[in-house]
Structure formats: C-alpha cells, structure tokens
Amino acid sequence: MSEPKIRLRGLAKSFGPKLVLDGVDLDIRAGHSMVILGGSGSGKSVTLKCILGLIAPDAGTIEIDGRDVATLSRADRRALNDRIGMLFQNGALFDSLPVWENVCFKLLAQKRIARGAARDRAAEVLAQVGLAASVGDLYPSELSGGMQKRVGLARAIAAEPDIIFFDEPTTGLDPIMGAVIDGLIVDCVRRLGATAVSITHDMASARRIGDDAAMIHKGRIVWTGAAASLGQTGNAMVDQFARGEREGPIEMELRK
Amino acid sequence: MRTPRRLDRVLDLTAALGRGVIAMLRGIGGVALFAAEALSHVVRPPFHGRLFLRAFVEIAWFSLPVVALTAVFTGMVLALQSYTGFARFNAEGAVANVVVLSITRELGPVLAGLMVAGRIGAAFAAEIGTMRVTDQIDALHTLSTDPVKYLVTPRILAGTLALPLLVVVADILGVMGGWLIGTQQLGFASGAYLKATFDFLQPWDVISGLIKAAAFGFIVTLMGCWCGYTSGGGAQGVGRATTAAVVASSILILAVDYVLTALMFSR
Ligand SMILES: Nc1ncnc2c1ncn2[C@@H]1O[C@H](COP(=O)(O)OP(=O)(O)O)[C@@H](O)[C@H]1O
Numbered sequence: 186m187s188e189p190k191i192r193l194r195g196l197a198k199s200f201g202p203k204l205v206l207d208g209v210d211l212d213i214r215a216g217h218s219m220v221i222l223g224g225s226g227s228g229k230s231v232t233l234k235c236i237l238g239l240i241a242p243d244a245g246t247i248e249i250d251g252r253d254v255a256t257l258s259r260a261d262r263r264a265l266n267d268r269i270g271m272l273f274q275n276g277a278l279f280d281s282l283p284v285w286e287n288v289c290f291k292l293l294a295q296k297r298i299a300r301g302a303a304r305d306r307a308a309e310v311l312a313q314v315g316l317a318a319s320v321g322d323l324y325p326s327e328l329s330g331g332m333q334k335r336v337g338l339a340r341a342i343a344a345e346p347d348i349i350f351f352d353e354p355t356t357g358l359d360p361i362m363g364a365v366i367d368g369l370i371v372d373c374v375r376r377l378g379a380t381a382v383s384i385t386h387d388m389a390s391a392r393r394i395g396d397d398a399a400m401i402h403k404g405r406i407v408w409t410g411a412a413a414s415l416g417q418t419g420n421a422m423v424d425q426f427a428r429g430e431r432e433g434p435i436e437m438e439l440r441k
Numbered sequence: 442m443r444t445p446r447r448l449d450r451v452l453d454l455t456a457a458l459g460r461g462v463i464a465m466l467r468g469i470g471g472v473a474l475f476a477a478e479a480l481s482h483v484v485r486p487p488f489h490g491r492l493f494l495r496a497f498v499e500i501a502w503f504s505l506p507v508v509a510l511t512a513v514f515t516g517m518v519l520a521l522q523s524y525t526g527f528a529r530f531n532a533e534g535a536v537a538n539v540v541v542l543s544i545t546r547e548l549g550p551v552l553a554g555l556m557v558a559g560r561i562g563a564a565f566a567a568e569i570g571t572m573r574v575t576d577q578i579d580a581l582h583t584l585s586t587d588p589v590k591y592l593v594t595p596r597i598l599a600g601t602l603a604l605p606l607l608v609v610v611a612d613i614l615g616v617m618g619g620w621l622i623g624t625q626q627l628g629f630a631s632g633a634y635l636k637a638t639f640d641f642l643q644p645w646d647v648i649s650g651l652i653k654a655a656a657f658g659f660i661v662t663l664m665g666c667w668c669g670y671t672s673g674g675g676a677q678g679v680g681r682a683t684t685a686a687v688v689a690s691s692i693l694i695l696a697v698d699y700v701l702t703a704l705m706f707s708r
C-alpha cells in the first residue's frame with residue numbers, strides 16, 4: 186500500500202487541565218475521502234486545526250506527504266498551506282468583503298490572478314457550487330445558511346487545493362440542502378483529484394462523501410473502516426453512534 | 442501550630458503576588474512581540490495599501506468631528522479659566538500664551554488620543570475580536586495570508602500617521618476657541634491676542650505635540666488590535682476585549698505622555 190497523504194501519530198493536545206486529544210493515530214490515503222465521526226466536543230475540529238498548523242499539538246507527529254510538518258520552515262509551512270483548502274464549521278467568511286472577493290481571496294493573495302479578473306473567476310467558481318454570478322456582489326451577511334456554506338465551499342476549492350478539509354459541512358442545514366452540499370463536495374473533490382477529510386456526525390452524509398471513516402472518542406481514534414459499512418461495522422461504539430442510541434458503550438458526559 | 446499557619450498565609454500571598462506579576466510581565470512581553478511582528482511587516486512585501494487607506498480614512502476623517510469639537514471647547518474653557526484664575530495676580534495678559542502652549546504641547550495630543558482611543562481602539566478590538574471568535578483569523582492562515590500583516594500592520598501604521606494630522610487640526614481649532622472667548626467675552630483686541638499667541642510660540646512646542654500624537658496613535662491602534670487578536674470566549678470575550686482596549690490605551694496614553702514630556706522638556 187502506498188504512503189498515506191497525511192499520517193498522524195500520537196497526537197495529543199490539552200487546553201489547560203482539559204485533555205482533548207489523547208494520542209490520535211490516523212492514516213489518510215492520498216486521493217481518497219476520509220470522514221471523521223465523533224460526538225460534539227470530542228476534538229474533531231482541534232484535530233483539523235492541528236493538521237493545518239493553527240494549533241500546536243503538545244505531543245505527537247503530523248506527516249504530510251511523508252514530511253514531518255513540525256520540521257518545516259515558516260516558508261515551507263506557508264507553501265504547504267497554499268495547497269490546502271478548508272471549509273470552516275461556521276463558514277468564517279470575511280463579512281467586510283463581498284462574496285466575489287471572499288471566493289478569490291487566496292488567488293488574489295497568491296497573486297495568481299489580477300483584481301480585474303477576479304470577478305469573472307469568482308463567477309466560474311460560484312457556478313460550480315450552483316450559485317448565480319450575481320451572488321458575487323452580495324455580502325456574506327445577506328446570504329442564507331445554505332448559501333453561506335456554498336460560498337465557503339467555493340472559497341475552499343477556488344485555488345484548486347490538493348488537500349481539502351470540511352468541518353461539519355452539512356450541520357444546521359435541512360436534509361435536502363445537506364444532500365445537495367454533499368453532492369457538491371463529492372463532485373469538487375473528484376474533479377480536483379484531491380485528498381479530502383470531512384468531519385460530520387450525520388451518518389447519511391458520512392456514507393455519501395466518505396471512502397474511509399474513522400471514529401474519535403475521548404481523544405482517541407477508536408475505529409477505522411470503510412464508510413459504506415457504517416451502521417453494521419460490528420464495533421459497538423460506532424454502531425451505537427450511527428444509530429443514535431442512548432444505551433451503549435458511549436456514555437454522554439453531561440457534566441464537565 | 443500557629444507560626445506555620447501564619448507562614449503559610451504569607452507564602453500564599455507572596456505566590457499570588459508573584460503570579461500576578463508574572464502574568465503582567467507575560468502580557469507586556471506578548472504586546473511587545475506583537476508590536477515587533479507588526480512593525481516588521483512595514484518593510485516586507487506584499488503591502489496592503491488598500492487596507493492602510495481604509496484605516497487611515499476611518500481614523501483621520503471620521504474622528505475629525507469629535508476631535509474638532511473637543512479642541513474648540515477646550516480652547517474656550519482654557520481661556521476662561523486662565524483669565525479668571527490669573528486675574529488674582531494681575532496676569533490676565535498671559536491668556537493667549539497659556540492657551541496656545543497648553544493646547545499644542547499637552548491638551549491637543551492627549552485629548553485627541555483619548556477621543557481616538559474611545560472610537561478607534563474600541564472599533565478595532567471589536568472588529569478583530571469578532572474575526573477571532575468566528576475563525577476568520579484562522580481562515581486567513583489557510584488563505585495564504587498572514588493575519589498580522591493583513592489586519593494589524595495597516596491599522597497601526599494608519600494610526601501613527603493619522604493622529605499627528607488630527608492634532609494639527611486640534612491645535613488650530615483649540616487656539617481659535619481661545620481667541621473666540623478672548624475677543625468676544627474677555628475684551629482682548631483680535632490682533633493683539635493673535636500676536637501674543639504667536640510671539641512666544643516656538644516650533645518645538647508644536648513638534649513635540651505631534652511626536653506625542655504619533656506615539657498615542659501607535660498605542661491606541663496597537664492595543665485595539667492586540668486586545669481583539671487575543672480575545673476569546675464568544676461575544677462576551679469580544680465585549681471584554683473592547684473594554685480592555687479602551688482602558689489600557691487611555692492609561693498608557695497618560696503614562697507615556699508623562700514619560701515623553703519628561704524626556705522632551707526637562708533639562
Ligand atoms: N482554543 C481553545 N481553547 C480552549 N479550549 C478549546 C479550544 N478549542 C477547542 N477547545 C475545547 O476542545 C474541545 C474539543 O473542541 P472541538 O475540536 O471544537 O470539538 P468538535 O469535535 O465538536 O469539533 C471542546 O471541549 C472545546 O471546548
């Protein structure tokens with residue numbers, strides 16, 4: 186089997202006394218789509234932020250394309266991030282900028298297109314996520330939740346990254362819009378030939394966008410397998426999570 | 442039994458004090474590093490000229506009404522106060538000098554600085570703080586953009602350059618306020634009042650005030666950006682950051698004003 190695109194080993198992170206990641210081991214295959222499942226607050230977003238270099242882990246290694254990212258120089262780290270796209274959990278669109286500038290932000294920052302050409306380029310990318318070119322002149326606060334997700338998706342793919350992260354792309358959307366966004370994600374990832382990592386706690390969504398799946402619980406990966414097998418994995422924890430049952434090995438920590 | 446317990450209490454107190462001091466030193470160190478990083482981007486391309494202009498207009502142009510009103514009233518009050526006060530030892534003639542020196546050396550820069558702290562320091566802290574808690578600053582990282590270079594450097598540069606400009610206006614309007622009261626109410630002849638104003642005024646009086654203004658502009662924008670950049674804890678955190686920015690920059694303005702005055706005027 187070829188070398189994984191992203192390899193996590195023993196990733197640990199605490200915030201003050203609170204242990205969030207407790208030795209995460211995970212391999213993400215190049216050109217495949219991995220979904221990470223887990224309850225709220227289980228450290229899924231923190232894992233992604235560690236891979237992106239936004240949070241420094243307390244321990245453990247992150248390798249991308251076989252290189253330990255901790256050893257990268259600032260310039261190399263920046264060059265690596267240039268090839269990664271990210272859809273944030275709450276969109277994180279820049280509300281002081283119109284949609285077209287949001288979408289082309291990375292291309293403009295990298296000086297890959299001129300400002301004059303950015304509007305047309307934004308219209309192309311917006312079309313790929315099913316939005317009209319006229320949306321480009323609106324501001325993020327003027328958009329519905331579903332449209333904001335699409336714009337966030339457009340911004341993540343505009344610079345044609347080869348790794349894309351999606352943090353809960355369908356949370357807060359109605360089921361039909363969720364399915365539409367899932368479809369867009371699958372299309373975009375396939376067109377770019379990218380490696381994708383998605384966070385979700387929606388089983389239908391996980392089966393639609395994932396090739397592989399992993400489940401995180403109490404700061405560790407407790408299961409990995411094929412996304413298609415979710416629901417009948419034979420792993421009591423994953424099956425409980427997939428079916429949304431109250432009784433099982435996972436006990437909700439209601440306090441602390 | 443008794444002595445150890447008392448010792449314990451003393452040690453507890455010392456530890457608490459030590460923690461406080463360490464936290465303060467860490468804060469000062471953090472701000473200093475942040476300022477150094479922001480300044481290093483002034484000479485490292487790419488430059489965000491558009492953002493600098495936007496910040497400059499926001500600070501200089503939109504603070505103009507507030508600063509102008511403050512300056513006019515301060516000049517008027519100064520004239521009245523010094524006239525009635527100095528009448529006690531027959532020194533009413535010094536009104537024009539007192540007004541112009543107080544305004545250019547001291548009150549112009551300090552009051553403009555405090556006004557801008559309230560307007561701009563708070564606005565920057567709220568804007569950048571909101572970007573922090575909604576992951577927009579993290580998003581900048583993933584979009585090939587250094588957040589300090591993009592958000593902080595243009596604002597600090599704009600503040601440092603805009604405040605002297607505002608203070609030039611404040612100086613002129615402050616003197617005008619004094620002249621207005623002097624000629625309309627206190628019975629000075631217009632020509633004599635202006636002559637008294639400019640006869641004793643030296644370039645250094647104005648220049649020292651402009652140097653102070655630049656320092657205050659730097660402080661206000663730096664603290665606004667820092668408090669926003671390090672804010673956390675949702676909407677409440679942003680509220681705290683905004684308050685902290687205004688309080689910290691106001692106190693720093695007054696403290697730095699003393700230091701600069703001592704440096705520039707004590708011989
Ligand atoms: N910057 C931070 N500072 C302190 N605690 C944090 C920070 N980021 C995340 N956490 C905590 O880490 C835990 C996991 O967060 P997160 O990864 O966002 O959860 P999720 O799996 O729902 O995405 C949460 O309890 C959260 O409070």
Ligand SMILES: [Mg+2]
Nearest residue numbers: 229230274352
């Ligand atoms: Mg999350």
